[in-house]
Amino acid sequence: xxxxxxxxxxxxxxxxxxxxxxxxxxxxxxxxxxxxxxxxxxxxxxxxxxxxxxxxxxxxxxxxxxxxxxxxxxxxxxxxxxxxxxxxxxxxxxxxxxxxxxxxxxxxxxxxxxxxxxxxxxxxxxxxxxxxxxxxxxxxxxxxxxxxxxxxxxxxxxxxxxxxxxxxxxxxxxxxxxxxxxxxxxxxxxxxxxxxxxxxxxxxxxxxxxxxxxxxxxxxxxxxxxxxxxxxxxxxxxxxxxxxxxxx
Amino acid sequence: xxxxxxxxxxxxxxxxxxxxxxxxxxxxxxxxxxxxxxxxxxxxxxxxxxxxxxxxxxxxxxxxxxxxxxxxxxxxxxxxxxxxxxxxxxxxxxxxxxxxxxxxxxxxxxxxxxxxxxxxxxxxxxxxxxxxxxxxxxxxxxxxxxxxxxxxxxxxxxxxxxxxxxxxxxxxxxxxxxxxxxxxxxxxxxxxxxxxxxxxxxxxxxxxxxxxxxxxxxxxxxxxxxxxxxxxxxxxxxxxxxxxxxxxxxxxxxxxxxxxx
Numbered sequence: 033x034x035x036x037x038x039x040x041x042x043x044x045x046x047x048x049x050x051x052x053x054x055x056x057x058x059x060x061x062x063x064x065x066x067x068x069x070x071x072x073x074x075x076x077x078x079x080x081x082x083x084x085x086x087x088x089x090x091x092x093x094x095x096x097x098x099x100x101x102x103x104x105x106x107x108x109x110x111x112x113x114x115x116x117x118x119x120x121x122x123x124x125x126x127x128x129x130x131x132x133x134x135x136x137x138x139x140x141x142x143x144x145x146x147x148x149x150x151x152x153x154x155x156x157x158x159x160x161x162x163x164x165x166x167x168x169x170x171x172x173x174x175x176x177x178x179x180x181x182x183x184x185x186x187x188x189x190x191x192x193x194x195x196x197x198x199x200x201x202x203x204x205x206x207x208x209x210x211x212x213x214x215x216x217x218x219x220x221x222x223x224x225x226x227x228x229x230x231x232x233x234x235x236x237x238x239x240x241x242x243x244x245x246x247x248x249x250x251x252x253x254x255x256x257x258x259x260x261x262x263x264x265x266x267x268x269x270x271x272x273x274x275x276x277x278x279x280x
Numbered sequence: 281x282x283x284x285x286x287x288x289x290x291x292x293x294x295x296x297x298x299x300x301x302x303x304x305x306x307x308x309x310x311x312x313x314x315x316x317x318x319x320x321x322x323x324x325x326x327x328x329x330x331x332x333x334x335x336x337x338x339x340x341x342x343x344x345x346x347x348x349x350x351x352x353x354x355x356x357x358x359x360x361x362x363x364x365x366x367x368x369x370x371x372x373x374x375x376x377x378x379x380x381x382x383x384x385x386x387x388x389x390x391x392x393x394x395x396x397x398x399x400x401x402x403x404x405x406x407x408x409x410x411x412x413x414x415x416x417x418x419x420x421x422x423x424x425x426x427x428x429x430x431x432x433x434x435x436x437x438x439x440x441x442x443x444x445x446x447x448x449x450x451x452x453x454x455x456x457x458x459x460x461x462x463x464x465x466x467x468x469x470x471x472x473x474x475x476x477x478x479x480x481x482x483x484x485x486x487x488x489x490x491x492x493x494x495x496x497x498x499x500x501x502x503x504x505x506x507x508x509x510x511x512x513x514x515x516x517x518x519x520x521x522x523x524x525x526x527x528x529x530x531x532x533x534x535x536x537x538x539x540x541x
Contacts, residue, residue: 077412080415080416081415082412082415082416103418106415106416106417106418107418109416110416111413111416113409113412113413114409115408115409117408117409117410117412117413118410118413119405119410119413120404120405120410130417130419131417131418134320134322134417134418134419135320135418135419136418181417
């Protein structure tokens, strides 16, 4: 469904992606792991057009992601941002129903609110939260609202950018389980970037290791511990010794 | 030789940098106006911008123009007394406020109050990935954030200038009647007789230009802010500086165009 073909991206002299090749089949949950600053977010944002690759192609259902109707293309995606990226000026329900109140998916306000409340319930939040503003919520609640927004329009493809960053282990576990449940329930294709190994094991069908701008290893999550790849082995063990430099 | 060329190289680099910045601003301005005439239009955001730029700016506009009008009356009276021309206070206050001080004071107050808040808000949205979130939700940040604010500035700041002009003139009237022994009715009659339609039209036109500049600078610096708290701070500071300088420069140019003949 999503295919990276030799994708390169540099910011000045910093070559972040140096030829990424990766295939995410329809309905599969792919988790990309890698250290901070290795280009995981850049890879994810390249699919959505938030970052333009210098060369290479990203295909979604065989079509170049940079060509065609971009709004229709984006309507197929939902995204949970690392910090939530909720709109401070809007109450929670309008954040969740944002896409349902504008553009091609626009529907009456009452209906949009009802869908938002239902999605909030799906992520474990009560209706009272709907009329609060994002600044009034805890970090975990904001993540849940972000998740509700990502799934509000029932997208085919969902991206999760560091879904558990900044959360305590219990809340991280709750968010991981929610993501897994929702992805399975919706039959969506998911792409997650994280360096949290508990997220990887909870969310992934397959795992890809990104390092030095290329995919070093990819395989089923069950093979992660016996991959034999020195980069993966060092990363999942959290060791300072290995091919990945500890000082970057 | 290199020591001789070094200052020239610096000057060249500065010139190129300034021209590049001007080019980026020109492109941003062009894109903003192009988006104004292409749907979708976000009327709710436009309404909110009208309230923020216009209605909520009224207290600060009223107070600053009131004191400016009062101070102007005192200065003209004191200066006019040197050549027995104290009687021209109503006329000079009116023309000074309507032609220059009204649009400029309102423009600078909008730069201080609105430009800074727009820049800080949009820069914070950028830093917290809210602008990226808008894109992923099929909403163009320029259409959703910039167009409503700039359009509101162009439409509502002339109204603020009109209100500021009236309050400024009334500030001069209050001082003249209250402390300088002017006759109230005569003062107001002289003011009304002296002002021409063109004075008011040019004043409002300056207001529209100043409103456009102030809101555009807030959006431009916000959208192009750097990372972190320092990026937000720099964007806010830069937006107010640029807006203030451009408002005064535009005022000078417009005064030349309107009144040179």
